[in-house]
Amino acid sequence: MTLAAVARTAGVSVSTASLAFSGLGPVSDATRDKVLAAADTLGYSGPDPRARSLRQGRSGVVGMLVENSVIRAFRDPVNVGMVDGVAEVLGDAGAGVLLLTDAPHARSAFDNAAMDGMVLSGCSPLVAELLESLRRRHIPTVLLGSRARPGVPAVDVDNLTATEQLARRLAELGHRQAATVTLPLDAAGTQFVSPALLAGAGGDTAADRLRGFWSVFPTGVALAATDSTVEEGERIGRLLLDRVDRPTAVVAQSDLLAAGVVRAAEGLGLAVPTDLSVVGFDGIELQTFTSHALTTMRQPMQDKGRTAARTVLRLIEGGRPRSVTLDCEFVPGTTIAPPPP
Amino acid sequence: MTLAAVARTAGVSVSTASLAFSGLGPVSDATRDKVLAAADTLGYSGPDPRARSLRQGRSGVVGMLVENSVIRAFRDPVNVGMVDGVAEVLGDAGAGVLLLTDAPHARSAFDNAAMDGMVLSGCSPLVAELLESLRRRHIPTVLLGSRARPGVPAVDVDNLTATEQLARRLAELGHRQAATVTLPLDAAGTQFVSPALLAGAGGDTAADRLRGFWSVFPTGVALAATDSTVEEGERIGRLLLDRVDRPTAVVAQSDLLAAGVVRAAEGLGLAVPTDLSVVGFDGIELQTFTSHALTTMRQPMQDKGRTAARTVLRLIEGGRPRSVTLDCEFVPGTTIAPPPP
């Protein structure tokens, strides 16, 4: 069934039939009805999206890349929130979201899919390579959660300042011995993070948050997690709390990590916040504790997604949108207190 | 940049250049190198997916619909697991996943996207309408989590039997007064579920699980939640536990609901499982409790997704795959015990 066949049956030209479907051009009601009736008779269900997208040079699809597998990415509500925001804005624009991961087996889909634009979230080590591929294909791209590059705007929060604010609260409470649990900093999964390693790292989320921490606690120990999960937080938390120079406060770079640190502390018989202060980052709804409300910095996950989607839409239309930095909001919580005497 | 331009630069015909890229036909190494070199020079990055998909009649994209918004759907790990399974199998097949929701504003994307197939998950009241639209467009479809229809295979677990098994365990422990918290049963959001209402309901997940429950506890009270969340579980749980005929056991139709029921019980000063037995459904990793391990029925979420994806791929290839029913596995947990004397 083609538009041509419908037009023939309706006794009109294809272009008229096309206009009848798109509703864009001036078509008399009578003609439109004739066309629609013919379509109905023939079981024609509207223009073929493939042909339409070839003709228009648009597919109505925007890719969204998340790190790792779908299941790992969506274990973190931050990613879910961002995808939700992207889907919302794109849906309103009549576009669809092609969900992609940076897993090797998804590479072929990434390379061959018809996309009008791309939202690259995360700071996967593959980002540079993927960006290069997108550049060659002239696919407008927005980075979500990493720093802008020439010609590629980014949407993010000010991770450095936000973390600095959290650290400063701890300092103001009297903490001198603070440590931090960072998100993965390099592909190698190095655990003990030195300033030298940080210097070599890019402008990623983990690096910026670490800089914010170190700007307040320049000698604070930093251990990197391999993933943003409660389990990893607990593992690294135990490592930190077992040290002879046990910290009195821990800045975790995500709420999930922070929840793990709290759990590690309680496992060792330490009370939070009396014996140990813990802060997180993200402001997700943690169902892990009922007894604590995590002190953290809430980032606008959905807004990040929405803004990224709007930005990529503008890019697709040929605009030159600028990078956007969104604000975080301090969530007081109940997991910080002055250090034990 | 078109393939034709590359061919011209390389001094070969377009068809030869096409073969050089796809690697399908017989092309001498020398020729292929010439073509690739020309492409590199001109900054050509491979065939245009839009044109390719028109020509081949395939877009390499399979739609996956989840209920509600992305954020609501992915609050439930079951949906995340299913999408992960779908993405994994489709990725291996070189196909991409177009993430769609049944939200009204996403309807245009649903209708206009170029898709080779569709995985419709959930039992949204819109399913019938969406199925009809897909049928007219000749888009092969697989249902995930609802009953097969003529020409539309389904992938699911045996919800009735699985719930029956859970209920039977409770009965065997001596429970006579059991209640159930169901997933949403109708669009109206009716709270008190009568057998008459169930008779009118379709063959959905909620209905099947309820049938399994009633087959063991024919007079058990059934209240429907409006969503599968801990909060809803807690709300309905409180309603159940406040009744004069307070149940000694609750069968919740999802783990999230079950977690809410446990929380409601504890809020009322009831100990689980001493005062109240609770079972869930799904087998997700609940971080809500540390003191309990939920007694539940684990369903293979990722396998459901993988199987659905394999089924839709077979459908796309013109096969006639059958519906698949996967097995659940009982998870003993620590939230059931004999009823209090």
Add this chain to the structure above:
DNA sequence: CTGTTAGCGCGTTCAC
């Protein structure tokens, strides 16, 4: 308001 004309960029017959 309607019809005619021309591709969009590619893959795939066929001949050679």
Add this chain to the structure above:
DNA sequence: GTGAACGCGCTAACAG
């Protein structure tokens, strides 16, 4: 092993 020609189904100009 390679090339020429055709059409996938549609829409955007333009002409009437």
